[in-house]
Amino acid sequence: MSSDLPSYEQAAALVAAHARRLARQKKPRTERVPLGNAANRILGAPIAAEDDQPPFARSTRDGYACRAAQASAHKTLPIAGSTHAGQPPAGPLPPGKAWEIMTGAPVPPGADCVVMLEHVERSDSTIRLAPEHKINPGDNIVAKGAQARRGDEQLPPGLRLGPAQIALAASCGYARLDVYVRPRVAILTTGDELVPLEAAPGPGKIRNSNAPMLAALVASAGAEPIVLPTAADTAEALDEALSQALEADILLISGGVSAGKFDLVEPALARLGAQFHFTGVRIQPGKPLVFGEVAGSGLKPYINRPRSEEPSGPASIPIFGLPGNPISSAATFHLFAAPIIATLAGSRETHPRFVLAQLSRDTDRKTKPGLTRFLPAFCQFNPSISELPQVALVPWQGSGDLTAFARSNCFLVIPEDASFLEAGTTVRILLH
Numbered sequence: 001m002s003s004d005l006p007s008y009e010q011a012a013a014l015v016a017a018h019a020r021r022l023a024r025q026k027k028p029r030t031e032r033v034p035l036g037n038a039a040n041r042i043l044g045a046p047i048a049a050e051d052d053q054p055p056f057a058r059s060t061r062d063g064y065a066c067r068a069a070q071a072s073a074h075k076t077l078p079i080a081g082s083t084h085a086g087q088p089p090a091g092p093l094p095p096g097k098a099w100e101i102m103t104g105a106p107v108p109p110g111a112d113c114v115v116m117l118e119h120v121e122r123s124d125s126t127i128r129l130a131p132e133h134k135i136n137p138g139d140n141i142v143a144k145g146a147q148a149r150r151g152d153e154q155l156p157p158g159l160r161l162g163p164a165q166i167a168l169a170a171s172c173g174y175a176r177l178d179v180y181v182r183p184r185v186a187i188l189t190t191g192d193e194l195v196p197l198e199a200a201p202g203p204g205k206i207r208n209s210n211a212p213m214l215a216a217l218v219a220s221a222g223a224e225p226i227v228l229p230t231a232a233d234t235a236e237a238l239d240e241a242l243s244q245a246l247e248a249d250i251l252l253i254s255g256g257v258s259a260g261k262f263d264l265v266e267p268a269l270a271r272l273g274a275q276f277h278f279t280g281v282r283i284q285p286g287k288p289l290v291f292g293e294v295a296g297s298g299l300k301p302y303i304n305r306p307r308s309e310e311p312s313g314p315a316s317i318p319i320f321g322l323p324g325n326p327i328s329s330a331a332t333f334h335l336f337a338a339p340i341i342a343t344l345a346g347s348r349e350t351h352p353r354f355v356l357a358q359l360s361r362d363t364d365r366k367t368k369p370g371l372t373r374f375l376p377a378f379c380q381f382n383p384s385i386s387e388l389p390q391v392a393l394v395p396w397q398g399s400g401d402l403t404a405f406a407r408s409n410c411f412l413v414i415p416e417d418a419s420f421l422e423a424g425t426t427v428r429i430l431l432h
């Protein structure tokens with residue numbers, strides 16, 4: 001009965017707890033990569049400031065360095081010299097004078113503010129702060145070391161390296177960065193009906209679309225996908241395939257987890273001694289999702305490279321049995337597999353990024369309450385910063401409808417206790 005199954009929130013909390021435990025068992029190793037290859041990797045060691053940041057008191061404006069008390073008294077200040085960005089700091093500011101300065105240039109010692117060019121009345125050789133303006137000490141100057149002191153940790157390990165982090169690393173002189181070795185995620189698709197991309201599907205057959213989809217999802221979750229040969233729907237084929245799959249850090253199996261006669265994945269995992277954490281979740285699509293783990297040692301090495309773990313002993317491999325319908329596979333991947341991959345990849349950002357949007361059309365009134373739904377939808381972002389993005393369901397023919405899925409850019413969340421949502425409601429979506 002589905003009421004015995006965990007809710008989305010319960011299942012997500014279980015996955016997160018097991019992910020944290022598994023991550024403690026095997027700390028990711030680090031490797032050093034050139035800064036140019038570090039985008040989207042997870043930082044494996046702190047980035048420290050090589051010097052005070054900024055390394056000198058820096059002007060944030062084009063204008064005149066001077067003393068705030070004198071400028072605010074609207075005194076006429078002779079211009080004693082000029083510094084532009086890239087020049088070394090000028091000597092001390094002579095008393096009662098101003099110093100022409102450009103954005104990014106070092107402020108001469110003795111000056112405690114920079115008045116903006118636009119705020120002064122200027123003659124050939126003097127300036128005066130215009131009567132309608134005031135200035136305070138510190139204005140338009142970033143003091144030496146205000147961002148960070150030499151040797152300070154600027155970024156902790158576990159951050160995903162995006163453009164901002166890469167820029168910071170560059171500013172600190174890191175030509176190479178220590179990043180975590182990506183976990184290896186084996187992808188095992190199952191099903192007698194599946195033919196590879198290159199083959200023309202015969203009667204009753206379909207192309208295997210989950211293998212490339214899951215490979216793309218795994219890569220974008222920050223892990224290394226390893227696509228295994230498809231297994232047929234027999235106990236022997238599954239046993240053989242699983243024995244090869246368990247050299248990875250995480251195993252994703254697609255198909256074979258529903259209640260049908262040829263849904264043989266759970267028994268095959270049980271024969272391997274798998275421990276099951278749940279074998280279904282109150283969600284749609286993806287209700288038959290299986291989550292468990294199996295000891296990862298002593299099995300035939302399919303993959304020749306070592307697992308990304310300390311050689312301190314065998315650790316368990318988390319396993320997801322994803323329902324084979326493509327949208328079920330994708331939804332359960334985003335909701336449950338991506339968080340565990342992110343955790344084992346050493347990332348601090350592990351949760352699905354649910355965001356708010358406004359529903360632009362009523363949802364279908366037919367859905368029965370009792371399951372949290374994650375339905376393909378299209379979120380229209382708009383240029384407004386005061387209005388929410390507008391989201392509407394994409395009409396679909398069920399969880400095998402790849403046409404609808406490929407026209408969507410998010411999942412709309414319909415809470416467990418709702419049967420439909422009205423246009424105008426603020427809703428949660430998960431971008432995919």
Ligand code: AMP
Nearest residue numbers: 189191208209210255256258323324325
């Ligand atoms: P299953 O979970 O094995 O019962 O499969 C559910 C549905 O998903 C069936 O219609 C399968 O044909 C389809 N399916 C299973 N695996 C794949 C796959 N790798 N690629 C595309 N469709 C699949």
Ligand code: MG
Nearest residue numbers: 190191255256
């Ligand atoms: Mg199947």
